Amino acid sequence: MAFAGGDPDELQETASALEVLSLDLTGDALAVAAQGRSAAASAGDAGVADLVETALAAVGGAAVATAALVSGLARGATTAGGQLVSATGGSGPR
Amino acid sequence: MSTFPVPPGDPAGLRAAVARLSSLGGTVGETRGTRLRGLGERAEGALPAARVAAFAGARGQASTATSALGVSLVAVGGALADYADALETSQHEVRGANERYDAAWSSSRAADAAGDAATAQSGRQAMAQASAAADAVRQGLLAARQRVAGALRAEVDAWVPDAGALSPVQAWERAAADLLPPGVRIPAETLRDVYTDPDVTLAREAFTEAKTAALKSYQLLTVAGYARLTAQALAAERRLEAALGAYQDLKGAAPDLADPLEYARYLEAEREALRVWGESSQAPGDLQRAQSLYKLLRGFQGEAGALASTAARFPSVASEAIATAGRLDRVLRPVWTAAPLAGRVLGPVSVLTGGYDVYTAVTDDSRPVDDRVAHGLGGAAGIAGGVATTLLAVGLVANPVGVTVVAAAGVVAVGCWAYENRAAIADGASRAAGAVGHAATRVWKGLFG
Numbered sequence: 251m252a253f254a255g256g257d258p259d260e261l262q263e264t265a266s267a268l269e270v271l272s273l274d275l276t277g278d279a280l281a282v283a284a285q286g287r288s289a290a291a292s293a294g295d296a297g298v299a300d301l302v303e304t305a306l307a308a309v310g311g312a313a314v315a316t317a318a319l320v321s322g323l324a325r326g327a328t329t330a331g332g333q334l335v336s337a338t339g340g341s342g343p344r
Numbered sequence: 345m346s347t348f349p350v351p352p353g354d355p356a357g358l359r360a361a362v363a364r365l366s367s368l369g370g371t372v373g374e375t376r377g378t379r380l381r382g383l384g385e386r387a388e389g390a391l392p393a394a395r396v397a398a399f400a401g402a403r404g405q406a407s408t409a410t411s412a413l414g415v416s417l418v419a420v421g422g423a424l425a426d427y428a429d430a431l432e433t434s435q436h437e438v439r440g441a442n443e444r445y446d447a448a449w450s451s452s453r454a455a456d457a458a459g460d461a462a463t464a465q466s467g468r469q470a471m472a473q474a475s476a477a478a479d480a481v482r483q484g485l486l487a488a489r490q491r492v493a494g495a496l497r498a499e500v501d502a503w504v505p506d507a508g509a510l511s512p513v514q515a516w517e518r519a520a521a522d523l524l525p526p527g528v529r530i531p532a533e534t535l536r537d538v539y540t541d542p543d544v545t546l547a548r549e550a551f552t553e554a555k556t557a558a559l560k561s562y563q564l565l566t567v568a569g570y571a572r573l574t575a576q577a578l579a580a581e582r583r584l585e586a587a588l589g590a591y592q593d594l595k596g597a598a599p600d601l602a603d604p605l606e607y608a609r610y611l612e613a614e615r616e617a618l619r620v621w622g623e624s625s626q627a628p629g630d631l632q633r634a635q636s637l638y639k640l641l642r643g644f645q646g647e648a649g650a651l652a653s654t655a656a657r658f659p660s661v662a663s664e665a666i667a668t669a670g671r672l673d674r675v676l677r678p679v680w681t682a683a684p685l686a687g688r689v690l691g692p693v694s695v696l697t698g699g700y701d702v703y704t705a706v707t708d709d710s711r712p713v714d715d716r717v718a719h720g721l722g723g724a725a726g727i728a729g730g731v732a733t734t735l736l737a738v739g740l741v742a743n744p745v746g747v748t749v750v751a752a753a754g755v756v757a758v759g760c761w762a763y764e765n766r767a768a769i770a771d772g773a774s775r776a777a778g779a780v781g782h783a784a785t786r787v788w789k790g791l792f793g
Binding site (some may be wrong): 254257261265268271278279285288291292297298301303304307308312313314318326327330331334 | 351352353354355356357358360361363365368371372377378380384385386389390391392395399402403406407409410412413416417423424427430431489492493496499500502503504510511512513516517518519520521522523524530535538539542679785788
């Protein structure tokens, strides 16, 4: 198989940083949902309370999916780096 | 005595939530987005050339999501600030109406007792005026409620389209599921557990199942879904950038929200950002398709080549609009500049090595049959990918199918390579190889039946 270039060490470092970013986004998602509950408690009007909690739950859910995608990118970078090392016997471009 | 009920609610509590949402909007939309772009650029510079386009596509989708999340948080915050303002005004006005009504009532009663008909009548008129004022306040708050409800429903619809009435936990679950590509799912029960018992560590553990499949499915979805990809039109994007810039400038100047004028400007900036965001999804179809094709081809033909190919395919779309495919992609310029040379060199190399793999698979009787089959399939995939890469690089092919062949061939080739070397691969690598093979099957079935 032909592998065109690539830097496994850089990929590993980037993958770790992407995992941290994914963790941060997960925390953001939960914080957004928590703000929905907080705002609902202050709204006074039941309809507004329900809508704001629902809207922020939707935004939080989308943030969860984004965190999963970023984690997927991290996993992809890790896998690609591992494949490079294996395919070149550790002697490929680094 | 309170004749008119004071509207319930805590404007200060709402404004505290607005401040937190504003901060979260900046964090997710700008800070996280900037980090993702920077890390994406690093990863794309370190990946094998054949994988850069697919990775960049998936990363671009995630970057777009962070930007949209930031704007959505700003929009929800703007709606809540609007409601907090209306609620506080209503509470203040109703309390005033109650005081005026009570004073007029006392005056009227005293005048009646004293036989002062004129003063009694004046008191009753004041009571009627206070009652009318309280009624007007109620109507004003009702209008604000409808306005805010519309804005909040729009945000729910943005992430969970056409869902009808949803509970918060249903919205959470559906939004997460809808944004993930087909074939990638986080179990509904897990999502519900995380929502009702929020904990970052638990959430991360629970979402692990979705991680492996996320990249592979999403990169291929990006390519195969070319015809229905949405992108922002140049003009709409410029308006969005301007509105967000104005909002950020105002926010960065630490506005005094207790000042009514400052507060009104703040609200107006947020509403403008929301309005142009709504418009930004109205990009003409040809422009969306042209920008998407341009972004796909850039990884093979470089910026100039991709622009020429795309312009030839979409003569009605201005080149300037095509080339400005998105502010989120500009960081990748060095990668696109090097792309044509890499494609012209690596495409033929992949063809040669793939051909050699096929030859040895046919002639090497000393190896097990399944290894020879995997070796031959991998070689064939290498040939297909190499041919497609070369044709794309020299401009003889300039369509999404060519890009898809390269992406799919890469997945198949790696899957076959992993199968051949299965005995030497550690357990973790074996799991990855299985996922690659599974993804490859889905790709071929999805694209070619």
